Amino acid sequence: MKQIGTEQEKPIIRARGLSKVYREGATDLRALSDVDLKIHAGQLTLLMGPSGSGKTTLLSILGCILRSSAGTLELLGEEVTALAEAELPRVRRETIGFVFQGFNLFPTLTAAENVALAMDVRGIRGQKARSRAEECLIQVGLKDRMRAYPADLSGGQKQRVAIARALAGNPPIVLADEPTAALDSTSGRAVIELLQSLAHRHNRAVVMVTHDPRVLSYGDRILHLEDGRLIREERPGGALGGSEVFGTLQGDEIASAGIAMHL
Amino acid sequence: MALLARRNLFHDRIRFAVTLTGIVFALVLIIIQFGLFLGFTSTTSNNIDHSNADLWVVFHGVGYFDTSRAFSERKFYEVLATPGVLQAEKYIQGFTNWKRPDGRVENVQIIGFRPGSGLGEPWNLLEGQLADAKREDAVIVDDLYKEKLGVTKIGDRVEIANRRARVAGFTHGIRSFTTSPFIYTTFKNSLNYTNPTAKEGDLSYILVKAAPGVPAEELRRRLRNHVSDVDVYTTGEFSRKTRFYWMFTTGAGLAVLTAALMGLVVGVAVVAQTIYAATMDHIREYGTLKAMGATNAYLYRVLIEQAIWSAVLGYGLATIVAHFIVQGSEKGGAVILMPPAMQIGMLFLAIFMCVAAALVSINKVTRIDPAMVFRG
Numbered sequence: 001m002k003q004i005g006t007e008q009e010k011p012i013i014r015a016r017g018l019s020k021v022y023r024e025g026a027t028d029l030r031a032l033s034d035v036d037l038k039i040h041a042g043q044l045t046l047l048m049g050p051s052g053s054g055k056t057t058l059l060s061i062l063g064c065i066l067r068s069s070a071g072t073l074e075l076l077g078e079e080v081t082a083l084a085e086a087e088l089p090r091v092r093r094e095t096i097g098f099v100f101q102g103f104n105l106f107p108t109l110t111a112a113e114n115v116a117l118a119m120d121v122r123g124i125r126g127q128k129a130r131s132r133a134e135e136c137l138i139q140v141g142l143k144d145r146m147r148a149y150p151a152d153l154s155g156g157q158k159q160r161v162a163i164a165r166a167l168a169g170n171p172p173i174v175l176a177d178e179p180t181a182a183l184d185s186t187s188g189r190a191v192i193e194l195l196q197s198l199a200h201r202h203n204r205a206v207v208m209v210t211h212d213p214r215v216l217s218y219g220d221r222i223l224h225l226e227d228g229r230l231i232r233e234e235r236p237g238g239a240l241g242g243s244e245v246f247g248t249l250q251g252d253e254i255a256s257a258g259i260a261m262h263l
Numbered sequence: 264m265a266l267l268a269r270r271n272l273f274h275d276r277i278r279f280a281v282t283l284t285g286i287v288f289a290l291v292l293i294i295i296q297f298g299l300f301l302g303f304t305s306t307t308s309n310n311i312d313h314s315n316a317d318l319w320v321v322f323h324g325v326g327y328f329d330t331s332r333a334f335s336e337r338k339f340y341e342v343l344a345t346p347g348v349l350q351a352e353k354y355i356q357g358f359t360n361w362k363r364p365d366g367r368v369e370n371v372q373i374i375g376f377r378p379g380s381g382l383g384e385p386w387n388l389l390e391g392q393l394a395d396a397k398r399e400d401a402v403i404v405d406d407l408y409k410e411k412l413g414v415t416k417i418g419d420r421v422e423i424a425n426r427r428a429r430v431a432g433f434t435h436g437i438r439s440f441t442t443s444p445f446i447y448t449t450f451k452n453s454l455n456y457t458n459p460t461a462k463e464g465d466l467s468y469i470l471v472k473a474a475p476g477v478p479a480e481e482l483r484r485r486l487r488n489h490v491s492d493v494d495v496y497t498t499g500e501f502s503r504k505t506r507f508y509w510m511f512t513t514g515a516g517l518a519v520l521t522a523a524l525m526g527l528v529v530g531v532a533v534v535a536q537t538i539y540a541a542t543m544d545h546i547r548e549y550g551t552l553k554a555m556g557a558t559n560a561y562l563y564r565v566l567i568e569q570a571i572w573s574a575v576l577g578y579g580l581a582t583i584v585a586h587f588i589v590q591g592s593e594k595g596g597a598v599i600l601m602p603p604a605m606q607i608g609m610l611f612l613a614i615f616m617c618v619a620a621a622l623v624s625i626n627k628v629t630r631i632d633p634a635m636v637f638r639g
Contacts, residue, residue: 056637065554065633093556100636104551108270117267121557165555177637 010077011038012172012205013062017071020057020228031057033228035071039207041172044199044218047209049225055209056177058225062207063096063175064088076172093122097166099176099195103158105150111137111161112146118168136164140194156187163194174198176208180215192218268568271545279573282537286577287584289530290613294585296523298599300516302592305600307440307509308502310356310374313386316470317479319501320351323492327508328501329372329441331356331467333458338490342469345489347477352382353450354468357457358443362422363413370443371412371423375453375467382470385447391417391432396449401431407596408444409433423456438596440509527616535620538570542624546631553633562628570621571614578613582606 020032032054039045047055060066061073064080065088072081075095083091097118105114115133119125124132137146140160150158159179166174176195180188192215199206199220208215216222222234273279305312311319311328320342322332333355342351355375360368376383378396385393385403396403402423404412414421419430423446439445448456454465473482479497486495496504510516542549549562585601592599 060634060637063554065637089553089556089558091556092554096556098554098636100551104547104636106267106270106548106551108274109267113266117552118555120267121552121555121561 009040011074012041012076013037013039013207014074015062015071016073018058018061018068018073019070020054020061020066021069031228032061032068035228035230037223037230039205041203041205042199043220044196044206044208046215046219046222047207047225048211048216048222053225054228055225057228059175059177059207059209062173063098064091093169095171095173097169097171097174099159099162099166099174099179101178101181103150103155103162103182105158105161105165107150110147110149111142111153111157111164114150114161115165115168118165122169132168133164136167137161139167140164141190154187155183156190159183159187159191160194163191163198167198172204174204174206176206178209178211180210180212185214188212188214265568268565269572271541271548271565272569272572275541275544278537278541282534282541282573283577283580285533285537286530286573286613286617287581289526289533289616290577290581290609291584291588292526292529293523293612294581294601294605294609295588295599296519296526297605298585298589298592298601299597300510300519300523301600301602301605302598303440303515303519304506304510306438306598308505309437310383310445311498311502311505314354314383314470314498315472316352316382316498317473318471318483318486319496319498320469320471320486320490321467321494321496321501323494325494327505328356329505333465333467334493335465338493339466339469341490342471342486345482345485347474347482347485348471349474349477350380350382350472352377352380352470353466354383354470355450355453355457356467357453358441359424359456361412361428361444361446362425364419364421365413367413369411369413371446372439372441372443373423373453373456374445374447375450375457376447377450382472383468385432385434385437385445387435387437389433389435393432395431396447398429398431400427400429400452401448402428402452403432403434403447404430405437405444406433406435407438407594412444426455428452428456436593436598438598442596527612530616531620534570534573534617535623538566538573538617538621539624539627541569542566542627546627547635549628550631550633550635553631554636559629563625566621566624566628567618570617574613574617575610577617578610581613582609 015035015037018032018035022029022031035058047058049055057066061068068081072079075091080091106117109117112130112133115136116129119129119132134146137143140163142157142160142164145153145157153161174195179195180191183191195206195208196218198204217236219236222236223230224232308328322334325331339351339353342348355373357373358370359373361371362368378384378393389406391403395401404414409415414430417430417432421428437445458465473479483495483497552562589599589601
């Protein structure tokens, strides 16, 4: 696997001492403790850990959806922890694409319209938005499903639409929350290969929360969290081939995986 | 954004039908009540508004049309002698009873005027001629009250205040707010019908036409100086005083306006509930939009656009329904008016109502925590 990003470059995400404390009545619940992190372009970083270890909290803070209680976070050199709440939507629009476990597609819109909506949020409408949506859907191998509604798509196809939507604004960072959890092994493989391709071929920083052992071999780095602390980092370095875990792709899955590789 | 607003609104057709029903119901209620208010208001002063007079001279202290006090004919000549008066006509209004051919008695309101004078005459004559009213005992009634008065055609004979009367013509659409139908007859006949013992010449009002080039205000000033113990009003002023009396002093207008307000409140509540329920159904989508970087303003626009769509479609249906109701009211004693200005106003009211209703949802959307998108 080709890795474009190098750790000699300036990190796209840099966190120092990130902590998050939730107050429940008189009790303080520490969800994240003193996390230091550097994530570079061209890397697929996996966040792993047991339930309640702080993975989603960390992802939410990295996505500027949740504010940390302490510490600083820089995205592309901009210290977002210092920004006012009203500034954060801009940062999310310009910097981050999200992929959710439950897809979070809009059921009343077609696949193309779902992707175009991400452009609409950025103030880009009409033909330009439609063209970009089609382009992104072709990239994820859904050329023939552009007019389909989410209800008519399989789980894997829905997740690919969600990835296309995340890509629409061409963000340097893609954050994915257990994107393969709801998918069968074939769809899961297509999705993880897409995400890997986004990192390696398109030099994006992809951070993915996962419980799914099948995806471990795809990560460039695996960060293990426990009780809100970053306890260990692994670098699989392709020790396990993807197909060894997911099995051999067949038919359409080969096609979509192939398309993903040509992003 | 526009697409999402429309799709989310129209996607659940049953819910949208309920929303539209609520809006239509509320708007029709408002249109009817407000239309009744306009109809009543117009009815209270219709004789003044159609009098073609510039000024009304009334006994001092008389505040509205239906409560006139008689004053002597001498005042009439004093008015005539005032410089700037082109024409003055004696005019009488008074209540009396009408005995139908079948013996039943109804209250009526007699209007005495001089046929051919051009002032204070009935309008919208459907059958007969104004000149026919000059004949002894001839009266003109409105066709809306044929059944109430027990008459069907010209020539029907009745008794008014125990004196003979004969129908000489029918008008159309001259309603009476007091529920006593107007009976138009000559000034001389009207005296017999309203107050047979009165001295000849006693009158309720003097209708005045100003000479060309004399402003009504100037003539009013002169009349006040020349004629004692009278009040002089411009036609518009006397009309407004009469309308105000019936609509607000008696509480009749407040009752219909309150009902219209209730319609508005019901409408806002129904629309707010349905838009809120629809918003809650899509709350995760709004959370996703926020996570994608949509500002609150973007989300407001989605909700407001849905509200405007609901308002415009609801208004269109309500106008069609109201049109039939208004048409039906033209045959009854209480007319519902829906002038173009009111129709335009109703569109804006519908939009206001729906946008106000959407504010409840906007408040909810503003408070969405975008982190909800990560919760399974």
